[in-house]
Amino acid sequence: DGGITQSPKYLFRKEGQNVTLSCEQNLNHDAMYWYRQDPGQGLRLIYYSQIVNDFQKGDIAEGYSVSREKKESFPLTVTSAQKNPTAFYLCASSIRGTSGNRQETQYFGPGTRLLVL
């Protein structure tokens, strides 16, 4: 909470269009994450990055791409290959990813709601 910004708050996508969701953090956290949340459901991990210039696929990476060129920024692109992109997208960060044998606390941004026209 706090220190993580996501934009825009709402985003509309046309069929066949790629869109990019922004996520910025000023917490000096090493790790960043993207989750997808569908109505009434939990969070599913799309991609995560534990360090600059490195990222790993989560459980539902198909149709999405990311980059981590700066520590503060972890944009997510929803490509036209993602056939059902309508969802609430949440970005999170943690001071580190996995520390030893545990997951560090994650701090979430306010989210972006993506709707397909």
Add this chain to the structure above:
Amino acid sequence: GQQVMQIPQYQHVQEGEDFTTYCNSSTTLSNIQWYKQRPGGHPVFLIQLVKSGEVKKQKRLTFQFGEAKKNSSLHITATQTTDVGTYFCAGYNYGQNFVFGPGTRLSVLP
């Protein structure tokens, strides 16, 4: 892969009643975290449990990690309208992704 389940899916209580949500993992966990998401909001970290059998309290909230480190519970005593929201558990096991449960949505009737 690792799965995390929560019951119940929904819970409606009268203000002042107690509430409990249960979290179960298909595999042993290294640590488990609990988050709360208010309606229209984003998840906010509540607590982390690491040790087998660990119990932690935060005012009216009591969190427990099972002896086998495969289950956990969150108990709220004397619910208030400010407790409304969805409570998620999230578990981690070494070498696997951090997995969130589907959540329990709590409604509190005044």
